[in-house]
Structures are given as C-alpha cells and as structure tokens.
Amino acid sequence: TQLLEQSPQFLSIQEGENLTVYCNSSSVFSSLQWYRQEPGEGPVLLVTVVTGGEVKKLKRLTFQFGDARKDSSLHITAAQPGDTGLYLCAGDLNAGNNRKLIWGLGTSLAVNP
C-alpha cells in the first residue's frame, strides 16, 4: 500500500513564528496537492506541484516538491491565527485526469495569538 507520511502530526506555535511541515513517501508521484481543512468544513485545495524541485508561493506559504517527486514541504512564514487548520497532502500516482489520490493523515496546526 502506498502511503504518504506527514510530520509532525500536531504543531502548536505562537503567532509570528515560522514553521515547516513535511510530506514523505517511497513512491514517485506525477503531482502532489496540498489542502487545508478547517473545523467543520471540507479540505480546500491550496496548491498543486508537478515538476521535481518546483517551488510555489502563496502569500506567506511556500511549497516545494522534492527533486525525485517523492516528498514535499510546506513552509509558513510569520504564522497567523488564520493559518490554524489541518494541512493535508495528497499524491497522484498516475498522469492524467480524475485519478484517485493517495492521502496523508495531515498535520494539525494551531497558531496561538
């Protein structure tokens, strides 16, 4: 069974701190997606990375895809309480449309004011 491992599982930090969360696998993915889920809501897509070594920025969030396309990281600069939520990564093992994704268990982030 292909798995995506996310670390850390839980993270509690103060407003203004920086943090990095990780998504690792032994499998190679054609693309990898990051989602954020807030309590009582469904996951919301943040970004998709496709090319090995790719870096994408979304305001204070920086996403990187590993060179071998087996892992990814999400770095948040100057975290704010609004960043609180469950961060999920999901990998696509196959190129093409509408394939099922392999999901990690998520990193639960709490940013305290």
Next chain:
Amino acid sequence: DAGVIQSPRHEVTEMGQEVTLRCKPISGHNSLFWYRQTMMRGLELLIYFNNNVPIDDSGMPEDRFSAKMPNASFSTLKIQPSEPRDSAVYFCASSFIGLQYFGPGTRLTVL
C-alpha cells in the same frame, strides 16, 4: 457556482437503521469521490465515479455500503444496516482536471 452540496449536514441514527447521504457535484465536473474521515484513519477513499460510472470501489468497507450516481448531478451513499463503527464525517468531492473540490461533509453518528 454553489460548490459541492451535501445533505444532510448532520445525521444521528440508531444501529440497524438505513442511512442515505446525498451529494450534488459542481456542474461540469465529470468525476465524483466519496470519502470517510476519522481521527484514527484520516481521509479514506470509499468509491469514485468517472462520467457516472463507478471506477474504483475497493475502499467500500463491506456490503453494507453502496453508492450510486444515476446522473451527472446527483450521487448517493447508502449504509444499510448502519453500525456504531460507521460514525465518521463523510465527504463528497467532485473533480475537474485532477483537482478535487470538497463538499462540507455529513457528520454521521450511529448510536
């Protein structure tokens, strides 16, 4: 667009009862996914449809679970009979070019 619509948002039922969850995908999306989320196992794919046809149902726990997609704008997930271990949040997601858009989920509690 209203996004993916799920109903009901909350369902409390007793063991042995039939439960039907409903989903309306985003118009124009041709894939639909049913997931179950629990603290212990995270987000698990139950089944997905492509152009209304079930493609992979390997995640459906057992025969008590069934899913249908009679047309492009509607899908149901049915549990009969329900058991306490089915308690979870059930999400429907629709997809376009591989990007999945989730509904708000149905929180199911089986007593």
